[in-house]
Amino acid sequence: MSSKAIIVSNLTKKFSFSAKNPSFGWIKNLFHPEIKEIVAVNDISFSVNHGERIAFIGPNGAGKSTTIKMLTGILFPTSGNVNILGLDPTKDRKKLAYQIGTVFGQRSQLLPNLPLTDSFEFFGVMYDMSDEDIKKRIIELVEIFDLGSFMTQPVRKLSLGQRMRAEVAVSLIHKPKIILLDEPTIGLDVVAKKSLRDLLIKINKEENTTIFLTSHDVGDIESLCDRTIIINHGVMIKDLPTSDLAKTFVYEKYIDLIPEKNFNNFPLLPHGIRYSLQDKNKITVVVDINKINVQESLKKLLDLFLVEDIDVYNADLETVIRHIYERDSTGN
Amino acid sequence: MKEIRLATKILKTLIKDSFQYPSRLVAETIIVISRCGLLLLLYSYVFKINNGVINGTTFLFSAWSIFLYFSLSTLKLRQISKLIAQDVQSGNVEVLFSKPASYLFYRMWWQIGSGLYSFIVITIMGVIVLIALIGIPHTMTIGIFIPTLILTFIFGIILSLFLYTIVGLLSFWIEDSNPVFWTVDKAVMILGGSYLPIALFPPLMYKIALYTPFGSSQFVTHTVYESWQTTWTKLIGIQLFWVLISGLVVYLIFRKAKQKVSVNGG
Numbered sequence: 392m393s394s395k396a397i398i399v400s401n402l403t404k405k406f407s408f409s410a411k412n413p414s415f416g417w418i419k420n421l422f423h424p425e426i427k428e429i430v431a432v433n434d435i436s437f438s439v440n441h442g443e444r445i446a447f448i449g450p451n452g453a454g455k456s457t458t459i460k461m462l463t464g465i466l467f468p469t470s471g472n473v474n475i476l477g478l479d480p481t482k483d484r485k486k487l488a489y490q491i492g493t494v495f496g497q498r499s500q501l502l503p504n505l506p507l508t509d510s511f512e513f514f515g516v517m518y519d520m521s522d523e524d525i526k527k528r529i530i531e532l533v534e535i536f537d538l539g540s541f542m543t544q545p546v547r548k549l550s551l552g553q554r555m556r557a558e559v560a561v562s563l564i565h566k567p568k569i570i571l572l573d574e575p576t577i578g579l580d581v582v583a584k585k586s587l588r589d590l591l592i593k594i595n596k597e598e599n600t601t602i603f604l605t606s607h608d609v610g611d612i613e614s615l616c617d618r619t620i621i622i623n624h625g626v627m628i629k630d631l632p633t634s635d636l637a638k639t640f641v642y643e644k645y646i647d648l649i650p651e652k653n654f655n656n657f658p659l660l661p662h663g664i665r666y667s668l669q670d671k672n673k674i675t676v677v678v679d680i681n682k683i684n685v686q687e688s689l690k691k692l693l694d695l696f697l698v699e700d701i702d703v704y705n706a707d708l709e710t711v712i713r714h715i716y717e718r719d720s721t722g723n
Numbered sequence: 724m725k726e727i728r729l730a731t732k733i734l735k736t737l738i739k740d741s742f743q744y745p746s747r748l749v750a751e752t753i754i755v756i757s758r759c760g761l762l763l764l765l766y767s768y769v770f771k772i773n774n775g776v777i778n779g780t781t782f783l784f785s786a787w788s789i790f791l792y793f794s795l796s797t798l799k800l801r802q803i804s805k806l807i808a809q810d811v812q813s814g815n816v817e818v819l820f821s822k823p824a825s826y827l828f829y830r831m832w833w834q835i836g837s838g839l840y841s842f843i844v845i846t847i848m849g850v851i852v853l854i855a856l857i858g859i860p861h862t863m864t865i866g867i868f869i870p871t872l873i874l875t876f877i878f879g880i881i882l883s884l885f886l887y888t889i890v891g892l893l894s895f896w897i898e899d900s901n902p903v904f905w906t907v908d909k910a911v912m913i914l915g916g917s918y919l920p921i922a923l924f925p926p927l928m929y930k931i932a933l934y935t936p937f938g939s940s941q942f943v944t945h946t947v948y949e950s951w952q953t954t955w956t957k958l959i960g961i962q963l964f965w966v967l968i969s970g971l972v973v974y975l976i977f978r979k980a981k982q983k984v985s986v987n988g989g
Contacts, residue, residue: 465817485823498815498817504740505740513732514822545743
């Protein structure tokens with residue numbers, strides 16, 4: 392067996408659509424409409440090892456969902472190749488479906504009016520499992536995902552957090568080797584998010600399931616994924632261990648200044664230092680250590696402000712990711 | 724074997740789902756009985772003022788013919804086009820495309836399952852009421868009636884599913900397939916003998932009903948007439964022809980449609 396669970400080479404997806412041109416007459420618009428094309432995914436390549444936990448992130452419209460849909464065989468690539476567990480999703484979609492699980496955060500696959508047990512049994516049959524295997528697997532998943540207290544409730548009566556746990560559990564009914572999750576924590580509260588992340592880590596460790604996840608939630612990336620791929624405008628801009636992500640902007644330090652009383656004026660800052668937050672109760676500045684070191688900047692800041700407390704720290708992951716998107720958008 | 728197991732599971736699941744809403748079944752029964760009952764009252768009067776016979780047929784035959792149309796319609800097969808359109812427009816198609824089952828196979832059995840419980844209950848009730856009120860024509864007691872009824876019923880289901888699936892699949896290309904749905908649906912209703920029993924059709928309309936897929940999908944309404952005994956092989960042949968043609972069209976359109984998938988966020 393290849394050590395790679397997913398191999399993506401030069402993958403491109405273009406969407407073309409007809410657009411009405413106001414300068415054309417209606418007949419020309421009807422029979423010869425103007426065809427516009429957008430490149431949703433542009434020549435991306437990466438690979439994923441068995442058992443890895445990958446975050447595939449990017450701003451809205453970056454091409455994340457398009458990519459995940461090409462990986463599952465739902466969308467056909469315009470060019471390039473996808474190889475998942477040795478299969479080509481465009482040719483072997485059904486065969487591949489037995490090997491992978493999918494969760495689309497904004498869509499439900501559960502049977503809304505029936506108890507959760509029926510959804511498990513239903514998909515067990517769809518994945519061609521024997522009745523005995525379905526029963527055994529349900530017991531396992533109920534235990535892992537702690538579904539026991541609401542297994543007999545109709546799905547429509549479950550809370551969003553319970554439903555998402557159930558969605559993920561149902562998608563694992565056939566013990567897939569890879570699970571692809573498209574924004575699984577969307578809309579969940581912090582407790583439900585944490586619970587779902589913990590469960591995904593558990594399933595990854597216990598069953599060596601490869602996790603490939605798209606998300607806007609930095610918490611998902613930070614606590615769940617050991618590697619992050621960043622995509623923007625359909626182009627892959629970073630592929631690095633999540634722990635290295637924060638180091639990407641290591642030349643920037645953040646300094647919080649807490650006033651003795653209140654900050655009443657906000658003077659011009661020395662070269663290399665800029666305001667990030669200006670508030671009478673707190674000032675945050677960003678120091679570019681390529682231009683001025685931390686010690687020097689602290690001295691200059693203390694000359695300018697009367698402070699009670701100081702905190703120096705690196706940018707959080709969310710800020711780092713935002714910077715990466717912004718830098719990519721401005722082409723810097 | 725796997726397909727049979729899945730189809731059975733879909734049917735069982737949806738019958739169980741139907742039990743969750745007994746009030747829905749009661750409402751559907753009332754609607755079907757009202758619509759069918761009104762038409763039967765109307766035709767009983769029309770036949771009465773024509774001395775009981777129009778175009779060589781009596782109310783007894785026409786009533787059963789109309790009832791068989793309504794019985795088949797309780798399966799709600801036409802809804803498959805709306806379901807497919809909804810899947811495409813909402814993007815739900817991606818959930819179903821990621822499963823190891825054919826999307827259309829799944830949707831067709833789902834549609835049959837959705838109406839199966841209502842069909843069984845309403846048909847049994849209707850048969851009992853009609854027998855009690857007007858009796859049954861002798862044509863329904865002949866040996867070939869039941870087997871040919873079942874055969875034309877099955878072909879009718881398949882053909883209806885294919886026709887409405889074609890309409891639904893158009894959603895991959897056009898934003899609103901409702902006008903197409905409306906046209907096809909009315910053609911099926913009129914040529915199938917829902918408003919006017921087929922025995923009362925003028926010759927040209929009868930021919931159109933006979934040779935178009937819209938009329939053929941409802942050949943079950945022909946089974947109670949005397950002519951069925953001599954024409955059933957021809958009619959079932961026509962049905963089979965349209966099943967094959969429409970099945971091929973479904974296959975070809977779906978092959979193209981799969982490449983047209985474009986869902987929200989993707």
